[in-house]
Amino acid sequence: MELFRLTATEASELMRRRELSPVDLLESVIARTEATEPAINAVTEQWIDEARSAAAASEARFAGGEALRPLEGIPLMLKDEHPIAGRLLEDGCLLERGNTADETHPIVERIQAAGAVVHGRTTTPEYCCAPVTHTKLWGVTRNPWNPDFTPGGSSGGSGAVLAAGSTLLATGSDIGGSIRIPASFCGVVGFKPPFARVPGMAPFNSDTYCADGPMGRSVADVAMLQNVISGPWVGDAASLREIATVSGVAGPLDGLRVALCLDLGGYDVDPVVEANTRAVGAALVAAGATVDLVELPWGPERTAETAWPHFGAVMGPFIESIAEGDAARAEQLMPYTRAFAAQAAAGGDYVEGLVAESAFYRPFAELMIDYDVLVCPTVATTGLAADEPCTDSAAIFSQLMTLPFNVIGRVPVLAVPSGRAPNGVPTGVQIVGRSYDDATVFRVGAALEQELALWTDPAWWPAM
Known part of the structure; x- marks a missing residue:
């Protein structure tokens, strides 16, 4: 197997046994990025010299018997939304070109302190407000499985580099599905933590819909990164003091009860997606769980009606402030950004929205x-075009079964693959837990990963 196809967990074990050099691993993902980037366009910038120095430092730690950090020597890319002091922070927007960050996101500080070899940043849609990843600033990011299709958004670049083999771990963020949509379309694993589990920065650290989270190529990889980035932070009053450690170790699911819902009350689910979801249910039964088909009274219309007042109070005004009431500035924004802001402005009364959320x-x-x-x-x-305009919010929201779990944002959601569609694009399922019960969704995800044996097979990944 090529080194760039190792999971982070496998690579860590090999390095700790001194059977793999972090320097060799980094060079493998750098070469892979060079080979795939012209087609995928998922990387905004690379820090190769700094990464090589970090990999060499990790190699010296392994050789010298020094204390090893949780992510020691693991190549990782950051979603471009996560700021680093003194580095570019452009949010995929022409209006932000050349802008630099004044402070570093707490999860970036934790990732660096944990010994990861950070070697690049990944693309997003403008201001992370679309389920696709294309901008006037960075161009179109494509899906490694089928370049005619999007890797999803807003963490589309992170999903794409993981699927392509350009890194082993990546960060994401999720306010309406932005980790889980790319996880599904790219055939990788992503976790939307419950609100406040992972610290964030103002103003979105106080937004119950929003969460920063980990993405990887296995459940254990995502658990590894989640355990590093979670926990309280002095800059975030909302961040939980409780430390909830999660595990990607697979085991039987005897006695566990699973509610399987195919359409969440009215989403128009493609037959392939439904068939793959039913296969997941069968795999969970094989792993020892009891699985029952259930219904929920949601559907896309009710979900959108409930969510728009919230977006109108938080995300919409944020975007409106960027245009500053200037028509010329607004014209430089992406059409989907302007459409989102317009819809949010008509979202409805915020207090009535809070009642609706309950x-x-x-x-x-x-x-x-x-x-x-x-x-x-x-x-x-089973997929959206790579350059899908995403200006019809109702049409787009009707396809995204992720948003309900931002509306009830205190629930943990692990997104894992469920199979592939005839167009080559993967499909996925969400494993949703009770409020703040992170451990159980990882337990189920690990068992499902073992039982399905899809993305654990080296043949799963796109050849490119």
Whole structure:
């Protein structure tokens, strides 16, 4: 197997046994990035010299018997949204070209302190407000499985580099599905932590829809990164003091109860997505779980009606402030950004929205009295075009089965692959836990990963 196809967990074990050099591993992913980037366009910048120095330092730690850090020697790329003091922070927007960050995101500080070899940054849609990844600033990011299709968004670049083999771990963030949509379309694993589990920066650290989280090529990889980035931070009053360690170790699911919901109350799910979701249910039964088909009274219309007042109070005004009321500045924004802001402005009364969110949560909470996790598709469709305009919010929202779990943002959601569609694009499912029960979704994800044996097979990944 090529070194760039190792999981982070495998690479860490090999390095700790002195059977793999972090320098050789980094050179493998650098070469892979060089080979795939012209086609995928998922990397905004690379820090090769700094990464080589970091990899050499890790190699010296291994050789010298020094204390090893949790991510020692593991190549990792950061979603470009995560700021680093003194580095570019352009948010995929022409209006931000050349802008630099004044401070570093806490998860970046933790990743660096944990010994990861950070070697690049990954593309996003403008201001992370679309489920596709193309901008006037960076161009179109494409899916390694089929370049006619998008890797998703807004963490599309992170999903794409993981699938292509250009890195072993990546960061993402999720306010409406931005980790889970790319995880589905790219055939990788992503975790939307419950609100406040991972610290964030103002103003979105106080947004219950929003979470920064890990992405990787296995459940254990994602657990490894999640354990590094979670926990309280002095700059985030919302961050939880409780430390919730998670594990990607697979085991039987005897006695565990799974609610399997195919359409969340009215999403138009593609037959291939449904078939792959049912196969996941069968695999969970084989792993020892009890699986029941259930219904939820949500659907895309109710979800959108519940979410738009929230976006109108938080994300919409943020985007409006960028244009500064200047028509010429607004014209430089992406059409999907302008469409999102316009829809958010008409979102409705915020207080009524909060009441609607509570009513939205109730049937889920009642269902989960009898079940340990809910499993459902991640995206209803089998793919979106790489340059999909995404200006019709209703049409797009009707395909994204991720948003309900931002509305009830205190639930943990692990996104894993479920199979592939005839167009080559992977499909995925979400494993949703009770509020703040992170450990159970990882337990189910690890067992499913072992039982399905899809993305653990080296033949799973796109050849490119």
